[in-house]
Amino acid sequence: MESVFLLPLLLLVALYLRGGSPEHEWIQSSPVPSVTSATFWVRLSPELHAVPPGGSVWLNCSHSCPLPARSSLHTQLRQGKTHNGSGWVSYQLLNVRAWSSKVRCVVTCAGETREATARITAYRPPRSVILEPPVLVGHKYTLRCYVTHVFPVGFLVVSLRRGGRVIHFESLERYTTSYLANVTLTHVMRAGPNDLLQPLTCHARLNLDGLVVSSSSAPVMLTVLALSPAAIALASTSIAAVVGVLLAVGTVSLRKYRALKTQL
Numbered sequence: 433m434e435s436v437f438l439l440p441l442l443l444l445v446a447l448y449l450r451g452g453s454p455e456h457e458w459i460q461s462s463p464v465p466s467v468t469s470a471t472f473w474v475r476l477s478p479e480l481h482a483v484p485p486g487g488s489v490w491l492n493c494s495h496s497c498p499l500p501a502r503s504s505l506h507t508q509l510r511q512g513k514t515h516n517g518s519g520w521v522s523y524q525l526l527n528v529r530a531w532s533s534k535v536r537c538v539v540t541c542a543g544e545t546r547e548a549t550a551r552i553t554a555y556r557p558p559r560s561v562i563l564e565p566p567v568l569v570g571h572k573y574t575l576r577c578y579v580t581h582v583f584p585v586g587f588l589v590v591s592l593r594r595g596g597r598v599i600h601f602e603s604l605e606r607y608t609t610s611y612l613a614n615v616t617l618t619h620v621m622r623a624g625p626n627d628l629l630q631p632l633t634c635h636a637r638l639n640l641d642g643l644v645v646s647s648s649s650a651p652v653m654l655t656v657l658a659l660s661p662a663a664i665a666l667a668s669t670s671i672a673a674v675v676g677v678l679l680a681v682g683t684v685s686l687r688k689y690r691a692l693k694t695q696l
């Protein structure tokens with residue numbers, strides 16, 4: 433007797449579980465737009481903007497508050513001039529030196545506070561990536577790669593490749609300068625006769641929280657002339673071993689650039 437009643441009940445539960453969840457979502461989300469449309473909006477534009485390091489930008493914060501509203505900008509960046517009209521204020525931000533900055537515009541209207549956010553980024557892909565012709569000193573080749581005018585240097589990885597394969601790389605995350613930098617990567621290696629056929633290249637890669645900017649040098653070959661008989665004899669017994677690494681961020685050129693900046 434009981435099972436007869438139980439069966440339709442179970443079916444009903446199953447139907448509810450299947451069809452119920454999308455309906456439940458819809459019921460939950462529907463009142464939200466009607467609430468927001470009754471209140472005012474705040475907009476900050478542009479929402480995302482890239483400037484050259486040290487550059488400035490104007491951000492426009494607008495709102496739909498019909499009453500006189502209070503608006504303010506919150507940021508770590510230096511603020512300059514402002515302009516305003518009815519329902520908007522335009523803010524100037526100066527000397528952007530942080531690679532990524534968040535900016536908030538907070539507006540209060542009839543006792544209610546809302547905000548809009550924007551992000552300002554500053555970076556500069558290398559102006560040039562130059563791999564010098566290898567210099568043979570003793571039995572070793574010195575490779576020197578110059579990466580110029582790059583920012584932010586702390587997000588830079590410089591690598592050397594032979595025949596497309598990475599033979600050495602350096603990450604510069606310990607350098608936190610907020611100025612454009614010239615980076616010189618020096619790498620010393622031994623080479624065998626087989627290495628004469630493989631082009632060497634230098635690669636600079638900025639990885640800015642997912643935004644990847646890469647540039648590479650023109651390929652350079654080890655010259656036969658540079659490979660002395662002594663080096664060939666040596667190379668035949670030892671295969672392309674990494675001997676030493678030198679890395680330097682030119683502090684002299686950095687200082688020069690600072691001096692240049694103050695003139696601008």
Ligand SMILES: *[C@@H]1O[C@H](CO)[C@@H](O)[C@H](O)[C@H]1NC(C)=O
Nearest residue numbers: 492493494515517520521522
């Ligand atoms: C700021 O935005 C408002 C609303 O979109 C616009 O009317 C105003 O002209 C803008 N001001 C500037 C300086 O761009």
Ligand SMILES: *[C@@H]1O[C@H](CO)[C@@H](O)[C@H](O)[C@H]1NC(C)=O
Nearest residue numbers: 580581612613614685686689
């Ligand atoms: C960086 O290197 C370039 C090319 O060698 C040079 O012209 C420039 O003066 C240097 N700039 C800085 C900022 O060090």
